[in-house]
Amino acid sequence: MTTEALPAPVQASRPAGTHASVATRTVKYGLLLLFLLLILMPAYVLFVTSFKTIGDATPSRAWNLPAEWQLDGWRRAWETLSPALVRTFSMVIPAALLSAFIGSMNGFVLSKWRFPGADLVFTLILFGMFIPYQAVMIPLVQLMQALSVPSGVPSLIVLHTIYGLPITTLIFRNYYAGVPHELIEAARVDGAGMLRTYASVMLPISMPAFVVVLMWQFTSAWNDYLFALFFSNSRNGPVTISLNFLASGQLQDYSASMAGALIASVPTLVVYILLGRYFVGGLMAGSVKG
Amino acid sequence: MRATHKSLAMGLAALSLLAVSACGGEDGGTGGGGETQEVEVFTWWAEGSEKEGLDALVEVFTSQNPDFEFVNGAVAGGAGSDAKNVLASRLQTNDPPATFQAHAGAELTDYIEAGQIEGLSAMYEEKGWNELFPEGLLERLEQDGEIYSVPSNIHRANVVWANTAVLEEAGLDPKASYASLDEWIAALEKVEAAGKIPLSVATDWTQVHLLETVLLADLGAEAYSGLWDGSTDWAGEDVTAALEDYQTLMGFTNTDRQSLDWQDATQLVIDGEAAFNVMGDWAEAAFATSEKTYDTDYVAFPVPGTDGVFDFLADSFTMPVGSPNGEGTEAWLDTVASAEGQEAFNKAKGSIPANIEAETADFGPYQQTAIESWANDEIVSSVAHGAAASVSWLTDITSAVAKFGSNDDVTELQEGLVAAAEKHASS
Amino acid sequence: MSSTVPASATTPDAPHTPAKSRKSPGRRPSRSWAAPLLLISPTLLVLGVFVYGLIAANLNTSFQDRHTRAESQGYVWFENYAALFSDDTFMYSLRNLLLYTGAFLLGTLVLGFLWAWLLEKGVRGESLFRAVYLFPMAVSFIASGVVWRWLLNNAEGDRSSGLNRLFGDLGLTWLQNPWWTHERWGIVAIAVPAIWQLSGYVMALFLAGFRGIPEELREAGRMDGCNEWQLYRHVLFPQLSPVALSAIIIIGHMSLKVFDLIMAIAGQTNYTTQVPATQMWVEFTRGDYAKSAAIGTVLLVIVAVLIVPYLVATYRQERRR
Known part of the structure; x- marks a missing residue:
């Protein structure tokens, strides 16, 4: 906090700043590196422990490098988690696509083809994004039973799609709000109806918003634990459930748990690495919002 | 025009998918042995000696019932607390395993009250199990005149x-x-x-x-x-x-x-x-x-x-209401009750058999002391x-x-x- | 992150919306309202049922005498709530929730702001720093809980491990502490991993805020003779208050729902890390549906206190457009 708080000498011209800025920059980079290390610390422990033998992987030796690098932990974790990974993909992908498409249509309507009370409707939809799901969980369990949605992947697809709608609607609405009305009008003049306008004008320019929305939905459904806990189990549920059972088992198999945590995080990390630029870029340019 | 149709179709497809997944649940559970020959046994014996015991029991089961396929529904976690949560949610959602492990005694009350497990007294009668277990144990298993589970082993807590x-x-x-x-x-x-x-x-x-x-x-x-x-x-x-x-x-x-x-x-x-x-x-x-x-x-x-x-505490197995494979459940309970099954299981797990006909001569030195106490001591419930x-x-x-x-x-x-x-x- | 909300969502309006829609023909009553209503009606129906309908159903359950898996024994109205608020453990878990939220907010805002400030003017390797600061948010609380459970091991002295071990090895024994097992401050230790995960996100928000400030403002500030600190203090920081508000809303509402992290690190029975969400789960698993539903409603009210004013403000703003 103190680096820039030093009253810098007259800021008017470059030369005065040089020696102060050398000090400032040193402190600045020092801090950045320090935080970098702090952030990476848990990742380091995860990484090295996952390669340790069972005896070597104890909390008291958390900071040491493995006495002997071996892949057994990874193999055991993979055996436990791989079926769950498949299930998680088969749950997350449809849920993300469905909620993204429905959200984009909603966003279109709410921003460009409005009806009276659209703002109120939007606000009511938005509320759904913030509710703690605990406040609907008990009747939700009963409702899903009444609808006889099988537990596991089908239930979770339904839930992640539905409870994803507020946020996808919001993002698309804000995105479409930035689209000039002239485009819509031009389509209208050509006699295009609402759906045609959506498909021919909006969809083609929606890619950036889809990237952001799909990324969010993918990540949040992948990382979800609450719905998974209530609506699935370790035999038909996603990887968060299996991982937690792996990690809280009685014979605490630390190397396998740590390898499992890494395995379970790979898909979302890959998404971030590949698409993070769009996300951060979108955030920074403010282009996602209206 | 084509574009309109396309997007309409897309929208409808999305919605109908939603409808299908919301209403298409009639084909039974996805997770637990939907096919008749599979017997999903739900336990919290996922590791260590408990798993070894389960493996030994499964070996006996498979040799006694070559037609059935054992499916391991084990969920790890201290004293079964995680497993019980998983089980509760599965029973809630009518997705029961073929049989599940439960501590014998008062713990079964919740399942009984919720109408989630079947009474087994008739089966005890029919199969002569009443003669296999000590009377004191059977008394502790009974709730309102009905027995709801088959004990597999006895443990000492103190x-x-x-x-x-x-x-x-x-x-x-x-x-x-x-x-x-x-x-x-x-x-x-x-x-x-x-x-x-x-x-x-x-x-x-x-x-x-x-x-x-x-x-x-x-x-x-x-x-x-x-x-x-x-x-x-x-x-x-x-x-x-x-x-x-x-x-x-x-x-x-x-x-x-x-x-x-x-x-x-x-x-x-x-x-x-x-x-x-x-x-x-x-x-x-x-x-x-x-x-x-x-x-x-x-x-x-x-x-x-x-x-x-x-x-004392005992592990036992139940017959869930709506078991996906009633015959398979019965076969499993048969194995659990049998002297052969109890010998194999308890020897590996380190507990003592509940079945009085089980042969225990080659059990370990600690187990011998427990067997003796079980026979002579005053029994209380954990x-x-x-x-x-x-x-x-x-x-x-x-x-x-x-x-x-x-x-x-x-x-x-x-x-x-x-x-x-x-x-x-x-x- | 089970419930992160993109910042874009809630960042109050950037300056480029005014007037353009004012006379836009798109705003005049369209030929038909039926089509748009039809298109959005599935969403309205589904959310009407799954959000508002279920909130009502939950409220209904919370008013009943239904403490076992058996059928309800009739209505007791506010008795369940009265019981909750006279229960020391529940009050303790509410206190924990507030403490956790305070620590989580403070930590993420301070760190996120600091990092954004450090990166703001562009540094070499910015993309590396940004990526590393941001990566923890891609990981689930369950996965990060695996390692934090270890790092926050509360043994001290000879048997210490995790962070306490590191402190010991570095000669910082005075930093060793019982972490999440401390009766009063234990819950704050749970905020440590949460801060680790979300500070990067708040940084991204602030960074976007900094970069969104027009260069002319800085120029104008310099013209007025501000030094660098004064420029920040009087010109740039005030521009960021809307970003800070969004960050508070986002982190705040996430924080009030904390559950995964506690389950992964301390488990559901641990006393010092009780929060309403974990209690709700425990009550659910033993079939006390009424109490569980009442806890859910209390959580909803707490979140609503934070969110509703914000939503109302957003709504008013939308109406003005």
């Missing part, structure tokens, strides 16, 4: 495990027996002076386990059993005295207990970091796995003050393991004990236990 080397280092005789908690506490003080952990304990449920043995030691078998049927007053002074002893014992335990499960706490004794550990006799397997020899490397004795009392009180009652006891673990307030602990008893005795 056992102290001790590392002989640590005891000698602290100037204690490993062969010494302690007549009362007070004598034992004197020994714990010596260990503390020698710089080792006197008594190792782990997370909340193991603390409940410890508390139960202390109550048993101080109140005696009869008054202890009275705690569960209302004939002993939880607010009484003798309970207060027992809780104070519990507080004293907790004062000798390791500080990192909340981070540990029972295996870690027992491991502290095995590794010579701690002198004593109170744990059920499934701990025996942990010593065996570490290649320790009974009577030389470690000793085991009843918790001081509970000699002559067998604090609360930490679901034999004495319902799951809901145990939940309240656990939260009172967990609270005590952080605030060390005996009065509050007793108030919590009294409130829990009032709440559940009336319902």
Whole structure:
């Protein structure tokens, strides 16, 4: 906090700043590196422990490098988690696509083809994004039973799609709000109806918003634990459930748990690495919002 | 025009998909053995000796029933707490396994009340199981005149495990027996002076386990059993005295207990970091796995003050209502009840058979002592393991004990236990 | 992150919306309202049921005498709530929730702001720093809980491990502490991993905020003779208050729902890390549906206190457009 708080000498011209800025920059980079290390610390422990033998992987030796690098932990974790990974993909992908498409249509309507009370409707939809799901969980369990949605992947697809709608609607609405009305009008003049306008004008320019929305939905459904806990189990549920059972088992198999945590995080990390630029870029340019 | 259709189709497809997944649940569960030949057995025996026991039992099952395919529905997690949550949600959503493990006794009450498991008395009659199990055990299995599960094994909860080397280092005789908690506490003080952990304990449920043995030691078998049927007053002074002893014992335990499960706490004794550990006799397997020899490397004795009392718990298997494979369930229960199944299972798991016809001559030295006690001792039911009180009652006891673990307030602990008893005795 | 909300969502309006829609023909009553209503009606129906309908159903359950898996024994109205608020453990868990939220907010805002400030003017390797600071948010609380459970091991002295071990090895023994097992401050230790995960996100928000400030403002500030500190203090920081508000809303509402992290690190029975969400789960698993539903409603009210004013403000703003 103190680096820039030093009253810098007259800021008017470059030369005065040089020696102060050398000090400032040193402190600045020092801090950045320090935080970098702090952030990476848990990742380091995860990484090295996952390669340790069972005896070597104890909390008291958390900071040491493995006495002997071996892949057994990874193999055991993979055996436990791989079926769950498949299930998680088969749950997350449809849920993300469905909620993204429905959200984009909603966003279109709410921003460009409005009806009276659209703002109120939007606000009511938005509320759904913030509710703690605990406040609907008990009747939700009963409702899903009444609808006889099988537990596991089908239930979770339904839930992640539905409870994803507020946020996808919001993002698309804000995105479409930035689209000039002239485009819509031009389509209208050509006699295009609402759906045609959506498909021919909006969809083609929606890619950036889809990237952001799909990324969010993918990540949040992948990382979800609450719905998974209530609506699935370790035999038909996603990887968060299996991982937690792996990690809280009685014979605490630390190397396998740590390898499992890494395995379970790979898909979302890959998404971030590949698409993070769009996300951060979108955030920074403010282009996602209206 | 084409574009309109396309997008319309897309929209409809999306919606109909939603509708399909919302209404298409008639084909039964996805997770648990939908096919008739699969028998999904739900347990929390996922690791260590418990898994070895299960594997041995499965071997017997497969040889007896070559037509059925065993499907392992094991869920790991301390004393089955995670598994029970998973099970509760599966039963709620009408997705039961073919059979599930449950502690015999009061723990079954919740499932019975919710109409989730079938009565088995007729099956007992038909298959002659009533002759296979000791009468005292059958009485404890019975609820309102009906038996709901088949016991697979018997465990003893009131056992102290001790590392002989640590005891000698602290100037204690490993062969010494302690007549009362007070004598034992004197020994714990010596260990503390020698710089080792006197008594190792782990997370909340193991603390409940410890508390139960202390109550048993101080109140005696009869008054202890009275705690569960209302004939002993939880607010009484003798309970207060027992809780104070519990507080004293907790004062000798390791500080990192909340981070540990029972295996870690027992491991502290095995590794010579701690002198004593109170744990059920499934701990025996942990010593065996570490290649320790009974009577030389470690000793085991009843918790001081509970000699002559067998604090029992039993695992058992049920027939869920709406089992996906009724025949398969029956075949599994048959194997569980059989002498052959019980021998294989218990030998590997370190427990003792519930079936009196099982051959136990080649069981280990610790198991022999347990078999003898089971035959001769007074039997009481364990609360930490679901034999004495319902799951809901145990939940309240656990939260009172967990609270005590952080605030060390005996009065509050007793108030919590009294409130829990009032709440559940009336319902 | 089970419930992160993109910042874009809630960042109050950037300056480029005014007027353009004012006279836009798109705003005049369209030929038909039926089509848009039809298109959005599935969403309205589904959310009407799954959000508002279920909130009502939950409220209904919370008013009943339904403490076992068996059928309800009739209505007791506010008795369940009265019981909750006279229960020390529940009050303790509410207190924990507030403490956790305070620590989580403070930690993420301070760190996120600091990092954004350090990166704001562009540094070499910015993309590396940004990526590393941001990566923890891609990981689930369950996965990060695996390692934090270890790092926050509460053994001290000879048997210490995790962070306490590191402190010991570095000669910082005075930093060793019982972490999440401390009766009063234990819950704050749970905020440590949460801060680790979300500070990067708040950084991204602030960074976007900094970069969104027009260069002219800085120029104008310099013209007025501000030094660098004064420029930040009087010109740039005030521009960021809307970003800070969004961060508070987002982190705040996430924080009030904390559950996964506690389950992964301390488990559901541990006393010192009780929060309403974990209690709700425990009550659910033993079939006390009424109490569980009442806890859910209390959580909803707490979140609503934070969210509703914000939603109302957003709504008003939308109306003005």
